[in-house]
Amino acid sequence: MVACRRRHVATTDATAVRQDGPVATNQDPWPTWQVDLAHEAATLIDVADRALVDGSSRWLTDSLGPDATMSPQLWIATRTSHCLSLGVLLKKAHADRAAEALRSIDTDFADITHGGWFDVAADSGQNPNRKTAYGHAFVMLAAASALIAEVEGAADLLERATHIVEAHFWDESTGAMRESFNDDWSETEAYRGANANMHAIEAFLAVGDATNARVWTERAVRIAQRIVSVARTYEWCIPEHFAADWTVDPTYNADQPRHQFRPPGVTPGHAVEWARLLVQLWARDHTLTWALDGAQQLFDRAVRDGWQVPGGLPYTTTFEGIPVVTERFHWVQCELAYAAEFLWRATGFEQYADWRAAAWQYIWPHFPDRELGGWRHELDSASQPSYTTWVGKPDVYHALQACLSPRLALDKSVARSLVEL
Numbered sequence: 235m236v237a238c239r240r241r242h243v244a245t246t247d248a249t250a251v252r253q254d255g256p257v258a259t260n261q262d263p264w265p266t267w268q269v270d271l272a273h274e275a276a277t278l279i280d281v282a283d284r285a286l287v288d289g290s291s292r293w294l295t296d297s298l299g300p301d302a303t304m305s306p307q308l309w310i311a312t313r314t315s316h317c318l319s320l321g322v323l324l325k326k327a328h329a330d331r332a333a334e335a336l337r338s339i340d341t342d343f344a345d346i347t348h349g350g351w352f353d354v355a356a357d358s359g360q361n362p363n364r365k366t367a368y369g370h371a372f373v374m375l376a377a378a379s380a381l382i383a384e385v386e387g388a389a390d391l392l393e394r395a396t397h398i399v400e401a402h403f404w405d406e407s408t409g410a411m412r413e414s415f416n417d418d419w420s421e422t423e424a425y426r427g428a429n430a431n432m433h434a435i436e437a438f439l440a441v442g443d444a445t446n447a448r449v450w451t452e453r454a455v456r457i458a459q460r461i462v463s464v465a466r467t468y469e470w471c472i473p474e475h476f477a478a479d480w481t482v483d484p485t486y487n488a489d490q491p492r493h494q495f496r497p498p499g500v501t502p503g504h505a506v507e508w509a510r511l512l513v514q515l516w517a518r519d520h521t522l523t524w525a526l527d528g529a530q531q532l533f534d535r536a537v538r539d540g541w542q543v544p545g546g547l548p549y550t551t552t553f554e555g556i557p558v559v560t561e562r563f564h565w566v567q568c569e570l571a572y573a574a575e576f577l578w579r580a581t582g583f584e585q586y587a588d589w590r591a592a593a594w595q596y597i598w599p600h601f602p603d604r605e606l607g608g609w610r611h612e613l614d615s616a617s618q619p620s621y622t623t624w625v626g627k628p629d630v631y632h633a634l635q636a637c638l639s640p641r642l643a644l645d646k647s648v649a650r651s652l653v654e655l
Contacts, residue, residue: 274602275637278630279321281608285314285628286335290342290355293628298607301626305358306342308351312372313631315339319376319383320634323652333386339373340391348418350398364423367403367411367430368495371437374399378440382649396441403434408480409456425486426476429495431457432504435511439518440647451518455525458515461508462528470528470535471500471553472508484553491550491559492623499558502547503566505536510573513580517644526580533573537589544617545596561620562613564601565629567593568636575639601633609633 284298285291291311292300315335321327343351350365351373373395380388402419403411411434414423435454442450464482465472475486475496487498512529516522539555540547546562547570574590577583600617601609608627614620635648642651 271637278634282317306355308369312376315376319379322383364414366414371433374437378444379649381444424478443647443650470531502536502540505532506573507569509533513576560615565632568632572639
């Protein structure tokens with residue numbers, strides 16, 4: 235999977251067919267099993283709907299019931315809202331359920347005194363309960379997708395979310411996002427994270443599509459320029475953790491290798507996710523050749539270091555490319571398939587069609603749970619269910635977008651792409 239065979243970009247966009255799932259073949263065109271991904275997307279939207287219980291979006295167990303031990307989480311609520319808005323556009327979800335999910339963002343997480351949204355339900359008693367760039371990026375994404383889907387309440391939520399981000403999180407002097415604050419915005423965290431900024435790019439592009447405000451795309455480009463510049467100096471590995479002045483912190487969380495959101499070292503899943511976002515930036519402005527080049531470099535380094543037998547990328551590696559946390563997370567493989575799809579169409583290089591096929595060949599028999607529904611979140615190195623970092627099935631966002639990826643435009647957000655199908 236390393237040869238750069240190039241096909242003519244105008245020809246059939248891939249070669250794959252289903253045999254109990256997508257597998258590579260040289261005979262049949264990609265759309266012959268696109269139907270299977272469309273069906274899987276519909277089942278994932280149903281799972282998102284199940285997460286919405288009594289007006290709150292809940293963490294789901296393996297059997298897709300609400301986990302009573304977990305307080306409502308902002309990242310789950312916003313992703314549930316986003317996915318149900320996509321479901322409305324696909325005519326697979328009801329608008330009233332999408333509106334209910336959108337309302338839950340305020341109901342459970344809004345700080346009515348100081349503005350913004352807490353990461354965990356406001357009445358959870360968690361101390362400290364922070365307001366994060368990561369969470370607010372997903373509030374923006376949820377609101378933008380809902381506005382595109384014409385969901386009730388979306389315009390008001392998006393206006394408030396963009397105001398909060400501009401007032402507190404966006405740092406014009408650095409062209410990137412501050413990480414987190416306490417409740418009254420008086421204390422900011424002396425940390426900057428690539429992960430929150432990565433999701434800010436996705437959110438900013440969606441907001442730009444929803445509002446036609448060019449400034450959000452310009453801000454997304456500035457974030458990308460910063461991270462690509464750093465990754466280039468690290469031989470196309472992305473440092474995840476930075477001090478407040480954006481100097482790399484190579485020892486951050488060294489004692490927490492399985493941290494859910496801030497693991498130490500290199501995260502191959504983020505590298506391919508960045509690759510996909512960089513393709514989207516390039517597709518909007520073809521003068522950004524550095525973005526397309528960076529996408530290829532990041533993707534190629536991630537799969538070179540990370541791909542393991544019998545398949546899949548691990549959660550983390552060292553900067554030297556040695557796997558550390560070898561469990562396979564569903565979101566990592568989904569982003570691999572998504573990025574390969576976009577790079578295939580952007581470049582015409584056959585190697586990305588090969589990687590797309592390899593990703594789906596690994597995903598299809600292992601992650602969708604045909605008995606209980608939803609997707610398993612974690613497998614061990616032998617591709618058996620594992621629970622070292624993730625329990626239950628709290629998230630369909632990555633899986634849904636991967637299943638939709640063959641149908642999405644390179645230069646548009648997911649919601650805007652579905653409007654124009």
